[in-house]
Amino acid sequence: MHQAAPSNSVASRDIAFHLHSQTNPKLLEEAGPLVITRGEGARIYDADGKSYIDAMAGLWCVSLGFANRRLAEAANRQYEELGFYHTFFHRTGEAVAELAEKLVELTGMSGGKAYFATSGSEANETMVKLAWIYHAARGKPSKRKIIARDKAFHGSTIAAASMCGLPFMHREFGLPLPGFLHTLCPSPYRGMLPGEDETAFVERLANELERLILREGPETIAAFIAEPIHAGGGIIVPPASYFERIQAVLTKYDILCLDDEIVCGFGRTGNWFGKETVGMRPHMMALAKGLSSAYFPISAVVMAPEIYDAVHSFNRQGGAFGHGFTNSGHPVGVAVALEAIRIYEEMDVVSHARRMGARLRGHFDEMARTSPIIGEVRGEGLMLGIEIVADKQTRTPFAPDCQAGLLFDRFAYDNGLVARCMGDVLGFSPPLIIDEKDVDDIAERCAVSIRQLEAHLSKTA
Ligand SMILES: Cc1ncc(COP(=O)(O)O)c(C=O)c1O
Incomplete structure (x- = not known):
């Protein structure tokens, strides 16, 4: 993700000394870590000052956002x-x-x-x-x-x-x-x-x-x-x-x-x-x-x-x-x-999660109507998934070596959106404090990333 850094940088010290959870060691050494420095509400910021809306609430956990006083x-x-x-x-x-x-x-x-x-x-x-x-x-x-x-x-x-x-x-x-x-x-x-x-x-x-x-x-x-x-x-x-x-x-x-x-x-x-x-x-x-x-x-x-x-x-x-x-x-x-x-x-977290969840789901359902690769939108409340497929009619998955889910994650990352692919299921579990504007922002960045993925897949097909 980040280019070669000076030997005393956070990234190089991290590569030198830190064994990461759920991370491929060789890839980490090649691509480097993503250094997150601060957060606010549903947003996080990396060491280059780039901001992301974290639609996974970290690891499905930061329900009240990243810097709750x-x-x-x-x-x-x-x-x-x-x-x-x-x-x-x-x-x-x-x-x-x-x-x-x-x-x-x-x-x-x-x-x-x-x-x-x-x-x-x-x-x-x-x-x-x-x-x-x-x-x-x-x-x-x-x-x-x-x-x-x-x-x-x-x-x-x-x-x-x-x-x-x-x-x-x-x-x-x-x-x-x-x-x-x-x-x-x-x-x-x-x-x-x-x-x-x-x-x-x-x-x-x-x-x-x-x-x-x-x-x-x-x-x-x-x-x-x-x-x-x-x-x-x-x-x-x-x-x-x-x-x-x-x-x-x-x-x-x-x-x-x-x-x-x-x-x-x-x-x-x-x-x-x-x-x-x-x-x-x-x-x-x-x-x-x-x-x-x-x-x-x-x-x-x-x-x-x-x-x-x-x-x-x-x-x-x-x-x-x-x-x-x-x-x-x-x-x-x-x-x-x-x-x-x-x-x-x-x-009233329950009704808030229901309202925001319904809004996000509405956006995703809308995307599914026109996207050739969205096979299913599913979930409850603010725990939603989009399964992407090679063929919607037959539910045929993408070939594993095409790594469609991972590609989505990369496009999303470039668009300042943190989602989480689980194979070819794209996960969304944002902080429960998100408001309408955050929901629309997640949906917009997701839609752009899906379109980029579609274009990429049709070029490589
Ligand atoms: C459903 C579920 N159970 C258990 C765990 C494990 O929790 P921890 O990582 O705090 O040990 C997780 C972590 O993601 C989880 O998603």
Whole structure:
């Protein structure tokens, strides 16, 4: 992206010393990093002063924009009072208790409890361990396997990565671990067979899940984990009856339902939580990202009362819950999260995300009418995807070596728009504070980039 830089520049020191996440090392060395220096609202600025509208809110997380003063002040106030304390051995703080109470109330997990961690991966791994305790405490210690779905993204630690249904998360590491299984992804656009309607599709997915459970033995399966709407797998919205039908199978075999709300939570899909958007009734929910608008690394698991009861009864002889992170319930993290939630409530994040989402979707639907390469526009609220295809009628994808999605990202970048290609699905998950003007700006830059991509592809065809 940037040309050869002086040897003491940020770019050259970065290349010399920094191993990046989700980055090809050789490409980074050749093209150099993009140095981001500051942000304001939905916009970020690079070291050359170029501005971008970040339609991915960083990594689906900066819901309140890039330089929110209230969040900075909440962090500062807390840093000046108590910069760290932990939650081991009975310790707590006022904001820890307040945030736990607020999360239980917001998620509707009445009678339940909240547990704090620092990343989405840790929250998902915590749900797995809680599922193991739950079954063990009820005399079913053999129920340990976890079922996730193809195209899922659940994080980068070992169990979380094992639950991902994306080969690039497994390839270098010999994952998934034994005991982490995958079932079909509920993608109507890519998964439905010719002649199948949504009802028949959902029936097939549920039957396939049941076959997997019976093959493995129901007495070995602890839990099923799902994002309400797949994020990193390509913004996949399941058919309306999907979760109801899947949950009937889970209930039949005494399998817990774990809800990864790490992207979908806090208004993203046009409801407080994605589970409301898709009709999911989970036993546990993992929250991160929007929880603090990513201003502090904090995550949480909110659990139904029966999960807590299991931890309680497992340890009734005096043992302690053998789990915890140094920064679980970090005072600054909880203070920032409480302030973020206050702002979400004041701005009525749910109706704002619905209105802005509908406007952005309207623009995308309009583009799809005339573009020869937009196969589908999908998503809910401010979590939208555009799938580009070689042939709209037959849904034929572009040849992989044509890298159409990546080309779109490059055109968008030149046009000052940060989107995110997931293969040939172009993702849009902007800060939830965007207004009409920002929405129109994203749509305009996207339209220009799509037209440039069309022109480029027709030249190289
Ligand atoms: C749906 C989902 N779950 C879990 C994670 C992992 O979160 P973290 O990177 O904070 O560990 C992510 C990260 O993008 C995610 O999108």
